[in-house]
Amino acid sequence: MPELPEVETIKQDLKPLVGLKISKFIVRRKSLLRGGSLSFFEKKLHGARVINLSRRAKVLVITLSTGYSLMIHLKMTGQLVMVEKSGGYKMGGHPIVGVKTVPNKFTHIELHLLGGVKLYFNDVRRFGYWQIVSKDKLAGILNKYGPEPLAKDFTFNSLVTNLDRRAKTTIKAALLDQKTVAGLGNIYVDESLFKADIRPMRRVGTLTQTEIKKLRHAIKQILALGVKARGTSFDSYVDGRGQVGNYWSKRLVYGRDGQLCKRCKNVIIKTKVAGRGTHYCPICQK
DNA sequence: GTGTTTGTTATCAA
DNA sequence: CTTGATAACAAACA
Numbered sequence: 516m517p518e519l520p521e522v523e524t525i526k527q528d529l530k531p532l533v534g535l536k537i538s539k540f541i542v543r544r545k546s547l548l549r550g551g552s553l554s555f556f557e558k559k560l561h562g563a564r565v566i567n568l569s570r571r572a573k574v575l576v577i578t579l580s581t582g583y584s585l586m587i588h589l590k591m592t593g594q595l596v597m598v599e600k601s602g603g604y605k606m607g608g609h610p611i612v613g614v615k616t617v618p619n620k621f622t623h624i625e626l627h628l629l630g631g632v633k634l635y636f637n638d639v640r641r642f643g644y645w646q647i648v649s650k651d652k653l654a655g656i657l658n659k660y661g662p663e664p665l666a667k668d669f670t671f672n673s674l675v676t677n678l679d680r681r682a683k684t685t686i687k688a689a690l691l692d693q694k695t696v697a698g699l700g701n702i703y704v705d706e707s708l709f710k711a712d713i714r715p716m717r718r719v720g721t722l723t724q725t726e727i728k729k730l731r732h733a734i735k736q737i738l739a740l741g742v743k744a745r746g747t748s749f750d751s752y753v754d755g756r757g758q759v760g761n762y763w764s765k766r767l768v769y770g771r772d773g774q775l776c777k778r779c780k781n782v783i784i785k786t787k788v789a790g791r792g793t794h795y796c797p798i799c800q801k
Numbered sequence: 802g803t804g805t806t807t808g809t810t811a812t813c814a815a
Numbered sequence: 816c817t818t819g820a821t822a823a824c825a826a827a828c829a
Contacts, residue, residue, distance in 0.1 A: 516806090516807060516808075517808090518808090573808075588808085588809090589808095590807080590808050590809075590825095591806080591807050591808060591809095591825085592807095592825090592826085592827095639825085639826060639827070640807095640824085640825045640826050640827085641824095641825065641826085642807090642808070642809080642824070642825065643808095680817085680818075681818075681819085683818080683819075684818080684819060684820085688819080688820090691808085693808090693809085700807075700808070701806095701807060701808085702807095750806080750807095750827095789820090790807090790820085790821070790822090791806090791807065792805080792806070792807085
């Protein structure tokens with residue numbers, strides 16, 4: 516699942532696109548386009564130069580010279596793979612359904628750039644999307660997200676304020692809400708709550724100031740580790756060059772149900788919280 | 802055939 | 816208007 520560390524890794528990998536001019540835009544599934552018709556996309560993309568790549572929450576933003584930006588969301592199974600040679604490309608060790616090259620039957624959109632560089636968007640489940648948005652509307656859309664957890668605006672006070680609104684729900688549900696903190700998903704929420712010694716089903720209103728401080732610290736540490744490891748590959752995630760991430764072997768609780776807690780050696784439990792598979796240590800987490 | 806996987810949004814209730 | 820809870824979407828896999 517592409518969460519903040521995965522999208523951040525892809526953004527870094529795709530930096531070579533900056534400065535290149537778009538020569539071709541191929542769409543096999545128009546349903547994945549948002550914000551305009553195919554011909555509108557073509558009009559704004561063809562001949563445009565890539566000005567910048569950035570990330571907000573789990574969204575990759577490609578800024579174009581035409582005054583428009585592409586907002587790309589990978590949702591659950593989306594992949595963005597850049598290829599600098601022509602022809603197929605060998606993907607790393609953890610591909611989807613045995614597919615190891617691009618383009619493949621799950622490649623729904625292709626962007627070709629001058630110089631022979633190609634960007635492939637693959638998505639088995641087709642939840643992901645490419646949205647085109649004008650310069651003046653971009654900030655308004657992105658400002659709906661909560662603070663970036665690895666940036667300065669993710670302060671203790673901002674976290675307290677954003678949690679206050681959700682006092683009656685579980686801390687897991689509150690953290691999955693992108694308005695509380697931007698970029699967390701199921702894996703890194705479980706990881707962060709384990710590191711903060713807080714049970715996922717705790718009601719937000721019962722958390723002490725000390726626990727919220729610890730939680731903020733844990734979120735920052737876990738996400739930084741996730742980025743350093745280049746993300747988590749246990750299903751379809753690959754980085755911008757089709758290679759797997761390394762966080763899976765470093766994980767603390769996610770997917771470790773039935774195994775022993777790294778800290779107290781008791782058995783990790785799996786249950787359902789906020790409608791999602793949830794892993795925690797019943798001894799360490801209070 | 803059944804249940805499970807999850808990011809986000811629609812929908813309904815309060 | 817808000818928040819909370821749940822279903823729905825989609826496709827592969829055990």
